[in-house]
Amino acid sequence: MPAYPALDTTALSRRRLLQLIGLGAGTLTLAACVPEAGPAAPQAAGTAAAGAKTDFSFASWSLTEETAAPAIRELLGQYADANDVEVREVSYPYNEYISQLTLQVKGGQVTGAVHVDVAWLGSLAALGKLQDLGPLAQGADYTQAGLTASQFDGVQYGLPWNIGAIGLIANSGLLEQAGIGDAPATVDEFEAALKDLKKLGGGVVPYAASTKAAQLKDVLIWMETFGSPLLDGGKVTIGDDASVEAVTWYKSLYDQGLIAADVDRFDARSLFAQGRAAIYDDAIVGRDAVVSESPDKKLADKLTAWSRPVLAAGDTPRALVWGGALAVVQGEGAETAADFARWMTSDVEVAKQYFAARGLPPATESALALPEVADDAFGAQFAERITATATTNPFWVYPQYAQIETVIAEQVQAVLVGSAEPKAAMEKAGAAAQKLVD
């Protein structure tokens, strides 16, 4: 019996109810099946003078960042005024940028020029909506490293804007206190230096290496240092002796307190800025962050770039390519957007202005030769010691590279917390990554 007597009865048969549910499910299915363009061969961008200039969109995560936005807006304004066009701004926070951009490009909401991390080019190119900017790249003096980093599957989907690498940055003040002179050349010397730094006490973390799962992909560069290629002809090599040795060594640093628990890139920057970490991994874009957050007004002068130590003397130091490129999404305003991308990435005056605002390494030979750029001591040191030998992550060619990195990171974390043995964990990681690659 119901708690209260029924007042009325409205006929709603079970059949009718099922019809309504079916209708709802049908609507959802239809919505999920909204037509969208599948992958297609990339169209080649025309030359800048091919037609009249039109309005276009420019998407970048930097458009709302306080250090970058004014400089970028100034340049957008210059291009808009010179060509009598309007540039519509699109921006998402960096951590949400690639997922949002993918959705918006797929849905046709974003066309025109888009700022991309070089690691994302494969994922975006898989949507089949990026233009081949190969013809535009010809004639500009982009560095070969920049051009290579902005390609996917042999197609020039991006024009390199700021190309550098992720490497080891150290605080020379702390190194001096620990009696460390030259940068250690080998992994053994590096570990010895970390032990010397630990003796400083005061809560100083010798090496603020990534230990949070979200950033543990950093361990891949150490696996390469130990000799694992990560990927060999479509076969994932994680689980081989070199990768196991690398993770075993990483775990030993953890157990000795030479690296700290629960650290990601943001934490590492904060520790380094506060003088509580002596060494950490970063790209040159992190320089402004650590300097501005530091109570040590002389930290900028204490920054020093280290080549990553090698396993045996004579090996080539490893570093991971980092950088931004401009790609062009087919659709409204794409031709003018391509012209804008070329101007923004290769014009020397633009490079001069942008470098003055952000200190990021440009990607053309002529811009790199500018006195302002050449006189940046730390930037030059970073380029010479780190960027010079940087390579891309072999998994970036797969659109699902982020998932691959995640399954590897999860197993490395299991090793760090002691719930798995390095060999078993790396074999498991390799198998999981292989499934994603296949």
Added chain:
Amino acid sequence: MSALTPTRTPVPRPQATPDSPAPVRKARRGALRSERRGVRIAAWAAVVVCGGFALLPVYWLLATALTPREQVFAYPPRLFPAAPTLDAFAALAGNEQLFVYLRNSLLVSVLTAVLSVLVSAYMGYSFSKFRYRGRRSLMYFVLASQMFPQALLLVTLYSLFSAYGLLNTYTALVLSFTTFTLPLCVWMLKGFFDTIPDELIEAARVDGASRLRIIHAIVLPLSAPGLIAAGLFAFVRGWNDFIFALTLAGPEKQTLPPGLVNTFVGEASTAWPELMAASLVVSLPVAIAFIALQKYLVGGLTAGAVKG
């Protein structure tokens, strides 16, 4: 004394037994008093701990907003800023975009609350006071929609709104937020309507009131606390949402959560004092409104929880 004044039943005072000597009685009273004091202290300690647990994040937000950026991560952490500054608040004054985000947030949250209450009031009334075949199945079907992962619905809703040209509109935000608030609002209001005696509704019918009049003139006014509770719940849901607002709203209709992240969280660093100051400033009006209406929220949420 008025007849309506409740009468108090006299509580018998503990009587000392004739054979209890005065010092013993005194000692017992003292022990009882000290036991009561102990209970009171424990209760207050629990309140202070719970209060601290709830308020410490708010305090930390304020302290960070007053801390110079280079000292935000100072080690060891300081409970009170060493050199408090209002720089972060001053920086907000010149940022007109924050007020655009605030306006957008208020608009979509209010509209979400209104639409949720409107629809769920009729649905809840139907579930509570009518008996028809499939009613129970329909009720659980409504609740089942809560079980879909939001990320899954996001992609589906994005495609749907894209197909109908609703992306980058307030409509898309309000409809998507309402999708998530309706199930709980419906169940909340159903519980509230269950507590309204059917005899009252029968009496109105006997007096010749139509069904609509009964709902609008009798049931809804009696259910004001429940309606306010449902509205507040829907408002908060709309106010706090990040991912739907980021994806469906576009740059001009963006609300506060994505707007603040977009403004203060960068690729390499986060402007913590400014972010905390902005969060504090934009939260104040809502917090005040919430405090003013909290008794309705508690009343509305607990109504129907106990039948009797």
